[in-house]
Amino acid sequence: MMTRISELDLIQLQSQLKGVGLYLKTGPFSYRIRSSVPAIAEGLHLLYGDSAFYPQMDFVDFDIRLDAPSRLRRYFRPKLDFYFDHQTPFKPLPLTQAYAFLEWGMNWCISVHMNQYLKLHAAVLEKNGRALVMPAAPGSGKSTLCAALMLRGWRLLSDEHALISLDDNKLIPVCRPISLKNRSIKVISQFDSSAVFGPLCEDTHKGNVVHMKPDEQSVALDHQPVTPGWLVFPKYIPGADTRLTERIKETAFLKAGDQSFNYSLLGAEGFEVMSRLIEACDCYNFSYSNLDEAVETFDKLSETAA
């Protein structure tokens, strides 16, 4: 019988994080996380509560630690370092941004490694057996839309990474919390009061940031790949009408390539995988300002799943 992280009490989790570390599996990746920072323990306990607790793993993909760079930095203008395999790839950040730093670091681990997939900066959700892939630049309203769709019953595969299998072109889930920034935080909390948020990190380089818990079903299905169905480029425009318009596949290809972490690195194989993804998807541009209408539009779109 699987033990969930939420079944540990917070003191147990803190002790695990301070000691051997918390072993966490999200999609195909495994992390060992160590930290003595209380906000990290609180965030993990709340947001990864439905994930399995592993007392030990024989192998982890990413070994990470977040702690003060020196004893002085624990007390004077406290800051944190992110250690990845004993290296510090980033400058230290204030302790108040601890939880966001963890999530950003976890994203970075996937973004710069793991080239056995074609990786796009995109939200991915599933309904009726087909994946909705939404590549977008920061500030496009991707995560807000992703959160709203998940709260209305779409299965979350990822808010950040579309991982496309090089073998069969399926979307590989890596179900982790959704990152919301600034105004989106209020928008989503008003959109659905059942949304669960982790620690608020204020005044980061992205503004105020919180992470939202993925729903239980999405976490439970985190090992099941999905066939691609729709490739949609979302854009939040204040006051705009809800509009889903078809996009020609050739330019969709190039725009998706722009949002890829490793398209160029994969060379001809990247081109072939992207070609198959585009072939398998109906491609659209989507502009919106009203979340209810946006969800309705995507619900209708999901009915076209073959």
Next chain:
Amino acid sequence: MLLHIPQTFSLILKSYGNETLLYHPASGDTLLLSPSAVPVITRLQEGPLEKERLIEHVAEVLNYEVDESFLAHMEEVLSGLVKRDIVAAE
């Protein structure tokens, strides 16, 4: 002037019915080809051809008349392809 595609790599073309994408293995670039570049590539994939004959071939495929403006346009297309090392000139 004889134009050809260098044999050291094979270009990959992809079209979904509207326009054509080209993957250039030597540079790793993906390009959206102009309509008049497509018959240039597909013809040169069959073998080298003199520039004048190639231009006539493109005009025939696209149903254009070979006049001054078409010649100027093709000069631009061909020099763009040569500049990107997609087509070589001897």
